[in-house]
Amino acid sequence: MNTNQHKVYQHIADTLNLSTPASDINVVQTPTYLKEDLATADYITGVIAAFGASLEEIGELRGLPKQSVTVDRRHATMSLNDPAYHYLNGTLILGGEIEVPVNSIQQSKDGQWMCMNGAYPHLRDGILNYFDSANNYQSLSDQVAKVDIAKIEADFEEQGLCMAPLYTPEQWLAHPQGQAMAKHPLVLVDQQGDAKSKKLTQAKHRPLEGLKIIDVTHVVAGPWSTRQLAEYGADVISVRNPEFPFLYPVIFEQSYGKKQIQLDLKQQQHKEKFTELLKDADALVWGYGPNSLERLGFDQKTLMEINPNLVVTQISAYGPTGPWSKRKGWEQLAQTCTGMTHIASQGRDQYHLVGALVLDFSTGFLAAIGTISALIQREKKGGFWNVETMLARSAMELLSLDAQKEEVVPISMADMREYLIDQTSESGSVFTRITPYVQLSETPAYCQTGPSVMGAHDPVKTTWSDEPAGNGAITHRPSEVVNRGLFGFIPGYGHEDIMLR
Template sequence: MTHTWAALGADPETPERVAYHRVPGLLPSRLPVAELARTTVAVCALAAAELAAARGGGAVPRVAVDDAAVTAAFHSERHVTLDGRSGGGFAPLSRFWRTADGWVRTHANYPHHRDRLLTALGLPAGADGGAVADALAGRRAVEVEETVYAAGGLAVAVRDADTWAAGQGAPLAGRPVLDLERTGDAPGPAAGVPFAGASVGAPCAGIRVLDLTRVLAGPVATRTLSLLGADVLRVDAPELPESQEAHDDTGNGKRSTLLDLRRSADRRTFEELLSTADVVVTGYRPGALDRFGLAPGALAERRPGLVVARLSAWGGSGPWGGRRGFDSLVQAATGIALTEGGGSEPGALPAQALDHGTGYLVAAAVLRALTERHRGGGTWRVEAALTRTAHLLTHGTDREDPAPGASPTAGGGAAPTPRLLERDTPRGRLRYAPSPVSYEGGPRDWARPPGRWGADAPRWTT
């Protein structure tokens, strides 16, 4: 955790305030996924505690990181149900496929991605897995990757770690897991003066967050900010479909609205929201929002004092900088899938750990930026990518020995039953995983359940 905390420019002594409850055997994998999950949550919780001290006054509260809670949170999309009904998980065409020279991984959970995949392969709408398998069997994996991406779809050739490191992964060597920097001057409160509305339980009280993210890392980050008292408004384009089940997982504490930035009226509404926002988090591929003036530099120029966080799959630079991507595709490209496979075919991590881990890292960086802004003002930029979190997993995270006295859950023991929460909502009984971000006096649950996606008015509540 120390190196990750240092990447955020924080006090190197503060991690001493973190205590861990380790449970061996959770998130089992060939790579140190449990350690990555624990580290990213610990950094986020510590950043929240630090902000609570800065804005509310007093010492930094002690932080507690519980492996069982962390594991449940990294599986949150699997645990969420409404009246006992759960989502469908990955779509049938989102999987590994054999090619003439190896494997390719596709992502087709959204209808438009499925349609583009089938079009790229020369298949009719509604073609099944058998037709896709036949179409891919005689092609080279890299050829499929390029053809599908050119059609706006999502497919990645499965690579080993060395091939990845020699290509797109080369710029990652020696870089921190994310960037956090002050990019300009802006007034801030006098150092040490508490913010009247903040408290240990709500260190983000009075903070307004525009959430321009989609599945899954960005919504995890903004879900965490809403837990801590921020007024989070998610903004989506009406023409892009979204799963209500996904929003039931990541929409806790938020409101959700639809704005078409191509329409002048909606654009004016968005600019009004931006004029009093404190944080903007974007999760679209780099460059996709630039035509609306939503590049990090353009946002900071229009709103000095803003914290702008941008996350992407591939990192915003290099030959894949502007490509779309998801956790499963990054695993395939970076060598993780081959490492986790059984030898005869690729495998996957026990959770979408790159998404969840990146989400907590982005939240941590935003919280640190808010702390620094409270102390001395400034405009701040955060840059994160799933590939950088993948690099942390494969190169910067060591597997830890079992904690002394801990009861192992692998090799005969049973993993602890996840502690889940339930609450009544206007749409039914919601079951969900609680946030693993925990510190003395911190919040235990979100102030409100997720509503219907896109149904809220485009305005602030604070």
């Protein structure tokens, strides 16, 4: 590992009691494709290296042989644009419905810049109604320019809308929320109680086989974390509210290896089904807004009564403390307020986000690492465990690294041939995606099933599998579709953020 990668890896390892020395991780130092003056490639490489270490350690704890862990730096960096390399029968799936005018960086009346996000219809409509604006960029810019940023910020928080002021890194560290977050490690882990009623079983084929994970998340970090768990054997049941909007291309891409059911947790019958799943679950990964679990009647006391050995992993924008702890957030907002956007925009004539969803995907990996670490500690100490990862805290860790000038090599078809795999679905369609990001020497990663749409599985009949990991037979293969050609492939230096054009 280089210095930056080692710093990130060691921070995570020290926080989560991972015992694998950094020197034991094999890192292939391939070049980045991102042009921004940030140590993005090294940051995500260090994070994924820690993910690999956590997989190796829980696998060994469960009786698997000791394994070597390999991470390819360029491959790791491609994870930050993963949905942009997902194809159905050779055609790019990523759509344009999330490219809307309200997802933009705008200037207020008092000259301050800010970023807004209205990717969901109710957020988009709320922003347009607030500014009395038509749904186009120029109209919105004209209306935003009539209101001071302090009023916008206060009103948006009250109305549950999403924005963040644009700060430099120094301004963010001086901000009360930045100061609150600086006190937290990358991953928060907390034990409650010492019940020892649930133990890990022996593994036969993969590190996470037989682990029961409930996924109640939405784009992007949450479903990404549970897809990573599924890649290495976990039995993942994804629960989605049928009334909640979802961004199809991203959610679909992150559904590999999962059972997809729909439950409305405000309905008693659906709540009873959810409680039934919780009783036998190893972990609940929750990705909705602050206090949403509690509002649905699942506070910590209730969860501990249902399952005293549950791991509850939550993903937030701004963490559990500070004046913004109750705010909703998105990747774009966290980039903007922490100073990433300021740095990425140097030398440009307008503000610009990093050409990748750095925080969503890295925070998703961190949530997976935290979940695995808590399960390892539960095996030793018992108890109920809370885990939390935060988009803005991920940004702060990245910004703490020294960016080194290096040759930047744009993404090309050679990368598609190197890193893409094919997997045939039950319908016979061929899906093409990036190969799993951690290479384990003895237990290769794969997803037992291909992607599926929201609600594809019967919520009444769906339950935990007896053999969720299968027999160890890999379900994907080197891509043949790539050699025939990919429709919609975009070469270059990453995407100018898939939600802001």
